[in-house]
Amino acid sequence: MIIALDAMGGDHAPGPIVAGAVHAVAADPQLSVMLVGDQSQVEPLLERAAHRDRLHLFHCTQAVGMEESPVVALRKKPDNSISRCWQLLAQQKVEGIVSAGNTGAMVAGGLFLKRYLKNVRRPGIAAVMPTVKGPCVLIDVGANVSPKPEHLFQYGVMGSIFARHILQRPQPKIGLMNVGSEEAKGHDLAKETNALFNASTLRSQFVGNVEGRDIHRGDVDVVVCDGFVGNVVLKTSEGVFDFTMKMVFRELLASLDAERDKAKLALEALIHRYDYSAFGGAPLLGIDGVCIICHGSSGERAITNALAVAASYARAHLNELIVKELEASPPAASEE
Amino acid sequence: MIIALDAMGGDHAPGPIVAGAVHAVAADPQLSVMLVGDQSQVEPLLERAAHRDRLHLFHCTQAVGMEESPVVALRKKPDNSISRCWQLLAQQKVEGIVSAGNTGAMVAGGLFLKRYLKNVRRPGIAAVMPTVKGPCVLIDVGANVSPKPEHLFQYGVMGSIFARHILQRPQPKIGLMNVGSEEAKGHDLAKETNALFNASTLRSQFVGNVEGRDIHRGDVDVVVCDGFVGNVVLKTSEGVFDFTMKMVFRELLASLDAERDKAKLALEALIHRYDYSAFGGAPLLGIDGVCIICHGSSGERAITNALAVAASYARAHLNELIVKELEASPPAASEE
Helix, strand or coil, X not given: CEEEEECCCCCCCCHHHHHHHHHHHHHCCCCEEEEEECHHHHHHHHCCCXXXXXXXXXXXXXXXXXXXXXXXXXXXXXXXXXHHHHHHHHCCCCCEEEECCCHHHHHHHHHHHCXXXXXXXXXXXXXXXXXXXXXXXXXCCCCCCCCCHHHHHHHHHHHHHHHHHCCCCCCCCEEEECCCCCCCCCCHHXXXXXXXXHCCCCHHHEEEEECHHHHCCCCCCEEECCHHHHHHHHHHHHHHHHHHHHHHHHHHHHHCCCCHHHHXXXXXXXXXXXXXXXXXXXXXXXXXXEEEECXXXXXXXXXXXXXXXXXXXXXXXXXXXXXXXXXXXXXXXXXX | CEEEEECCCCCCCCHHHHHHHHHHHHHCCCCEEEEXXXXXXXXXXXXXXXXXXXXXXEECCECCCCCCCHHHHHHHCCCEHHHHHHHHHHCCCCCEEEECCCHHHHHHHHHHHCCECCCCCCCEEEEEECCCCCCEEEECCCCCCCCCHHHHHHHHHHHHHHHHXXXXXXXXXXXXXXXXXXXXXXXXHHHHHHHHHHCCCCCCCEEEEECHHHHCCCCCCEEECCHHHHHHHHHHXXXXXXXXXXXXXXXXXXXXXXXXXXHHHHHHXXXXXXXXXXXXXXXXXXXXXXXXXXXXXXXXXXXHHHHHHXXXXXXXXXXXXXXXXXXXXXXXXXXX
């Protein structure tokens, strides 16, 4: 099992990115990592690494900046680490790719190569969100900001497979993100998608519309939404979590005396556990291969987790299931 | 100053709704409230109320249920309390209306009467959100789920007036909700709206695109978004706040001993203070009159606050400013 890792991608690259790879190969004896990046920067970081035989280097001279326009950057920098990762995947030299770099460039890199799985109309990013009843999956969180109903339906199929095999929910419940629970709620996209689900083989798993406040209650396992809404939800959730913990820190700790340090430790542990950036990345589902997109702020631990997720995802053969289930449950035919 | 209050609207109506009105008139000697609802249910609640001379009753026989389809309910129940509130406003018998009832019916009731302010294309709901730097306003949170760029531009104008006169920000900063900060990010609606702001007289206040995680950081005073996204953001924020506080309660309190009760009190105070449902409702801006839409779970305190907000909003003559500023800063002409 070999996974390519964009060594130049992320706010803190390449230091913690390479360190994450070193830990990942130590934790999984079957895993090899291909570090894609500038040799002069990456090689020194590997000097004292164990398992050097499973840490390979693919040299490239360019990197896409976190704030660069994806399309422009990919065109102007042909030797960038993100494009090189995708090419390694397309050439089947690796089974998966992982990057904490520019998300837009990562998605665009995949769309350029059009390495979609059979029957997939458009890939979608699946993010794992914490809820009071354990994790759920939100799809799409930014690959496709102007989807059609059939794309959202397919996100339901792919998200459901992910929930079943990665989150261990034997019969995942699927909800459609909307502004109210009635079928007639929302814009045309929501109404048409709702109708597609109700007319499909997923009908028994489809609980109908869900609202923003339902996500973190954990009443559904898969929340389907367009990439614009999903991206906003993901980042708003991060923002509210940060905001709330800041308030708790400030006001709670000020009210305590003897047990202030104890409380501080407990709160820090909670932040560490629910840190949205530490979840190990979000898979771009619908791609022929495994592609994990990590938060730009990913540190060592997040990268180690993401590599483990990529490996387990490849081993679970989810892609074969996606092809098969999309074949078995085609949405109503429509023009692309 | 007389405000109509939908006595039948809300999860707990009419008890806490009427109690909220009783408190509101006690707190503001210039305020009268017209309670709109079923006389046999409302009158007994007023038996021991002080300031009975400023608590009026407008009897009606029907009410829209919280889960009813707005359009169907408004048509089938002509004597419902929401429609009656709107009619009182249209007849200028009241200066404002307040309801914690079915939000969709409340918005639809206003749209049916088409009582838009001059120059306003579509009204939008403005929600006040807590941030680490004090409140900001998010507009629209559900009146208009399929807006055009010009509608969003007008939300920026109206939100800015609200921030200036209600939130006391002399020069409000306006951000456009999007999936990234670059101008080229997002779907067509976002790109076209971004261009409209940059070509307008609001240009100096417009900071460009903001992301979900920026809202609660408080770096902008006005966040403009379509009603679908805004509604999802508002409800997701509630959900994440609830989720986070649940986790904090469970894990923090378990780690404490002697000061557990002290910590519990501090956390409860925090929840009380940031309770999204207690903010006193969200104004529907762009209407000729004042219309405040409250959370369905509103209790006494939320209703008291909402009536106070309605009164101060009417006194601030925001509507005159909205008409004037929309006249002074028309967006690029376009077909409706």
